[in-house]
Amino acid sequence: MTIDGVAASGKSSVSSGVARALGIPYLSSGLLYRAATLFALEDHADLSDQGAVLAALGTHPVRLEPLAEGNRVWQNGRDLTPELHSTRVDHGVSAIAVLPGVRAWVNEQLRQVPPPFVAEGRDMGTNVFPHAGAKFYLTASPRVRARRRAQERPEDVDAIEAALIRRDDLDRVQSAPAADAVVIDTGPLDLDGVIGKVLAGVQRHRAGQ
Ligand SMILES: Nc1ncnc2c1ncn2[C@@H]1O[C@H](COP(=O)(O)OP(=O)(O)O)[C@@H](O)[C@H]1O
Numbered sequence: 001m002t003i004d005g006v007a008a009s010g011k012s013s014v015s016s017g018v019a020r021a022l023g024i025p026y027l028s029s030g031l032l033y034r035a036a037t038l039f040a041l042e043d044h045a046d047l048s049d050q051g052a053v054l055a056a057l058g059t060h061p062v063r064l065e066p067l068a069e070g071n072r073v074w075q076n077g078r079d080l081t082p083e084l085h086s087t088r089v090d091h092g093v094s095a096i097a098v099l100p101g102v103r104a105w106v107n108e109q110l111r112q113v114p115p116p117f118v119a120e121g122r123d124m125g126t127n128v129f130p131h132a133g134a135k136f137y138l139t140a141s142p143r144v145r146a147r148r149r150a151q152e153r154p155e156d157v158d159a160i161e162a163a164l165i166r167r168d169d170l171d172r173v174q175s176a177p178a179a180d181a182v183v184i185d186t187g188p189l190d191l192d193g194v195i196g197k198v199l200a201g202v203q204r205h206r207a208g209q
């Protein structure tokens with residue numbers, strides 16, 4: 001199954017809850033885009049130069065560890081995860097995510113994982129796993145998302161909201177919901193409420209309704 005949506009709409013938290021309820025792993029595609037961004041930044045690559053970015057990726061084999069309580073990304077023995085949610089990665093990741101070679105690098109890693117799993121990101125239901133059993137797309141207003149993210153970032157809500165709107169715009173091309181996705185506005189719901197809606201949708205799907 002797939003859970004896509006805009007930035008900070010709750011994809012990782014909801015995927016983790018749903019995956020735990022179903023007893024299957026979840027895969028965070030965004031973490032791989034974030035790892036690619038970290039490598040490019042550390043190699044001082046020009047983020048718009050696909051050749052330079054792919055050269056940086058070529059020297060950094062990574063492993064996505066699909067833990068249900070929260071995915072981690074490893075480079076040999078180095079756990080990259082804490083650095084992947086830094087403000088510098090937030091700011092650079094959309095430039096990296098438009099590069100077709102980077103998208104192929106991410107998708108190849110995702111497609112190696114044997115199902116069943118919950119895949120979350122932007123284009124899981126449209127491009128990477130178009131034949132997924134059940135598809136969901138999470139939204140919420142920029143203000144709601146910024147307030148939530150402000151709990152985890154040092155910046156104030158206004159700065160976070162402006163950065164989210166900018167990233168929504170830059171990510172627009174790959175962020176369209178699948179035609180067969182169930183769209184959930186998470187604004188009025190708490191986390192358990194969203195997880196409950198997704199699980200109910202999965203049950204309906206299994207029952208063939
Ligand atoms: N429905 C919700 N109600 C309140 N807080 C939420 C809800 N969904 C997610 N959050 C919180 O919002 C923040 C962003 O969620 P996250 O799962 O990281 O989103 P994404 O993976 O889409 O970026 C986290 O702090 C998370 O705990």
Ligand SMILES: Nc1ccn([C@H]2C[C@H](O)[C@@H](COP(=O)(O)OP(=O)(O)O)O2)c(=O)n1
Pocket residue numbers: 006007008009011029030031033034093094097120121122123124167171174
């Ligand atoms: N399937 C995906 C997943 C993420 N991306 C890009 C777009 C996002 O700005 C970044 C980071 O995504 P991630 O889901 O980790 O983070 P946010 O929820 O957007 O804060 O990666 C993408 O282009 N395609």
